[in-house]
Amino acid sequence: MLFNSIDFLIFLPITFLLYWFVFQKKLWSQNLFILLSSYVFYAWWDWRFLALIIASSVVDYWCGLKLAVSTKKSAVASANRLLPTACVKHFQGKSLYLTLSLIFNLGLLGFFKYFNFFIDSTADMLLILGFQPNYGTLSIILPVGISFYTFQTLSYTIDIFKGKIKPTRNILAFFSYVAFFPQLVAGPIERAGSLLTQFLRKRQFSYExxxxxxxxxxxxxxxxxxxxxxxxxxxxxxxxxxxxxxxxxxxxxxxxxxxxxxxxxxxxxxxxxxxxxxxxxxxxxxxxxxxxxxNIAEFWRRWHISLSTWFRDYLYFPLGGTKGTKLNAVRNIFIVFIISGLWHGANWTFVIWGVLHAALYALIFLFRKNRNxxxxxxxxxxxxxxxxxxxxxxxxxxxxxxxxxxxxxxxxxxxxxxxxxxxxxxxxxxxxxxxxxxxxxxxxxxxxxxxxxxxxxxxxxxxxxxxxxxxxxxxxxxxxxxxxxxxxxxxx
Amino acid sequence: MIKFISRIFLFSVFPIASLFGVFLLENGTADPFYQRFVTPKQEALILGNSKAAQGIIPSIINDRLADIYPANLYNYSFTVYNSPFGPAYLESIKMKLADYDGKRCFIITVDPWSISSDINDPNNPEKFEENKLFLSGIKNVSSKPNLEYFFLWFDNPFYEIILMRMINQVSKLHSDGWYETSGNMNENAVKSRRLFMIDLYTDFLKKYSYSAERFKYLQKTIDFLQTRGKVFLVRMPLHQNLLTIEQNLDPDFGLRMGFLSQKFGVQYFDFNNSEMNWEFKDGLHMTVESAKNLSKILSNKILLSEN
Structure with a gap:
């Protein structure tokens, strides 16, 4: 459903009134109503792809809980001064669930968004090298909002892995957090620490x-x-x-x-x-x-902030950020912007767009204008x-x-x-x-x-x-x- | 909460009421199609593309045919993009046509473009271009104001309704469906517009080809209307260069019309065969004077066919 459609003009007041007049009494009823409304909102475009959102929610909910159990075991193992091998084992268990979440979410994204792009690009490369590739592409529909909600759920499991947040056992709250209709299809990409916590307490209406x-x-x-x-x-x-x-x-x-x-x-x-x-x-x-x-650095602190901070926290910093040599930092800047470009679409035009921004950003960084x-x-x-x-x-x-x-x-x-x-x-x-x-x-x-x-x-x-x-x-x-x-x- | 809702309500009432008022001001000057979806269902129709929309004046024909065909003709023609013969146009015609017990006639204008489609897949109705346009989208063709048209298909900002009502002296969609356009009729301006059209349609030759499926839909349209009144097929006149392009598009077009005329027992009037010296604004669309003349001659032909 588009915000600028008659459908939404009807949908919004109905959900608003039902939410505050019928489902406001209990937290679970508020969340249940938000979840159902969000699924209706998404299904208006294509109900079949609801399955992806539900699958993503299930996988990350489960991985989140498993990650927490592994973290707890690691902590217990450390506290009891068990052999380092025990700690390693538990850490490996933690990594396993994070890896599972990453593979699932990035796999979804990779298949629906980039499959044909990589097939075409490989074929083009082979052609340049003188081969005659015989290949086919699939007719794949890009599910609306997939880049947004996969990033949102990924941040949840990564934050648990890093110990920044604790997983929720409230399945209704988690599913509502993933599918929350105002930001489901085009962001802002919210972190669990900010949005999920709001689903864990009852909302009150305020005029202001x-x-x-x-x-x-x-x-x-x-x-x-x-x-x-x-x-x-x-x-x-x-x-x-x-x-x-x-x-x-x-x-x-x-x-x-x-x-x-x-x-x-x-x-x-x-x-x-x-x-x-x-x-x-x-x-x-x-x-x-x-x-x-x-300057460009400031531009990226003001443009699509939820995405740029996502890349900063989950890609740029883990890569090392500005630590190490300047060459490393410039490399990291290029990696982040190129991937950010690809996030926008499976086309070389977006890659070049990312490269241009990376080059401008790197110049600012090298001349130390970034922080002034x-x-x-x-x-x-x-x-x-x-x-x-x-x-x-x-x-x-x-x-x-x-x-x-x-x-x-x-x-x-x-x-x-x-x-x-x-x-x-x-x-x-x-x-x-x-x-x-x-x-x-x-x-x-x-x-x-x-x-x-x-x-x-x-x-x-x-x-x-x-x-x-x-x-x-x-x-x-x-x-x-x-x-x-x-x-x-x-x-x- | 009540304060919030009541303020939102009060805040919305005035702007929405004004918008509604502005919609009612549209009188055919802001949009070349809107008025056709405002008028009630019609008893008799003139069908085709922009050549018919601008070239056939229903009021003239209605005056002359009133004794024989009391049902007033209404011009329900659009453009070559929007209203070639196909499922979308036929459905829209069915929605616009009112029940009528008396005697009535229908004028269907035809040309090779209205039975052609994308050269790559001309016979696949699912890929007809008009499927994405308003004739396919609008489910209510007789509502005043037509909110569906305004919110989904009106391409200009709504202030243009007021602006065009004040300043547009060049074009107007009349209440009988006739789209009147005038403008600079200086010889050079006409020539320049004609050359543009020739280029445009020459380019179309590379993109479009005869569609057997559209021809079937033309037959379905005739068949549907023939059970309700008398059908006349008309080919509108056009400049010689553009006529040549049409002949290149479908050299057998005359034969096809002969076939239809025979199959359905309908009369076919080809105005390109007449001796009249028609005048065009751009080689394709007739001047107002020529449109008046054509409408009179067409009425006479219909009257003669009755005798």
């Missing part, structure tokens, strides 16, 4: 929480339906006709795609966080005005505009590879930008109305850069109501509602 949730939902819909979908109407024809478009039009297409993907994905995240608040849950923030970043910005400060000043602009240009350049269907297309697009700068550009593609809307959006983002949204800044002021009405008015009258406008990150 509900109101903050509605603000986020409102602003999320604005970003998606008004900003992203209107930009898509310009971006799609430019990328489809990149051979004939002028350099200026290609640049326009790239910049608008940058705005589109931000509006699309951060809009989705805002709606997810807002909906979760309506049900009494707190999800992590996924975006913090990333296009106001002053106050990480927590959102008080970016206008004096920093040149740095912000440069970062935005670099990010936009990388987006070309992200958006293009193939490496050939991306390359031709870049060449077109450079070689055809003086072909006449058709600026009428961007209507005056869209230009005004984009300017207002930029202003709102700037005003709200130190807050969750600019609407939050108006809290307690009388003019917040006209602001709400204005935003809703823009959504209703300037939004794009046609069915084809799905969320970009659903494909990942």
């Amino acid at each position: 929480n509900g109101s903050a949730g509605m603000q986020l939902i409102l602003w999320g819909f604005f970003k998606k339906i008004v900003i992203a979908d209107n930009c898509a109407l310009v971006v799609n024809p430019i990328f489809e006709n990149y051979q004939t478009a002028s350099g200026v039009e290609l640049i326009m297409g790239t910049v608008l795609f940058a705005i589109q993907i931000y509006g699309d994905f951060s809009g989705y995240s805002d709606i997810a966080i807002g909906v979760a608040k309506l049900f009494g849950f707190e999800l992590m923030s996924n975006f913090k005005t990333p296009y106001f970043s002053r 910005l106050n990480k927590t400060s959102n008080h970016i000043s206008i004096k920093e505009a040149p740095q912000i602009l440069l970062t935005f240009i670099l990010v936009c350049f990388a987006w070309i590879f992200f958006r293009a269907e193939s490496l050939f297309e991306a390359w031709a697009y870049v060449v077109g930008m450079i070689l055809n700068p003086f072909l006449p550009a058709n600026f009428s593609w961007i209507s005056y109305e869209l230009r005004i809307i984009l300017l207002l959006f930029l202003l709102a983002e700037w005003v709200g850069r130190a807050h969750t949204t600019w609407l939050e800044r108006l809290e307690g002021k009388w003019y917040r109501f006209p602001a709400y009405f204005g935003t809703l008015g823009f959504i209703l009258f300037a939004g794009v509602f046609s069915e084809s406008q799905t969320f970009i990150y659903f494909q990942f």
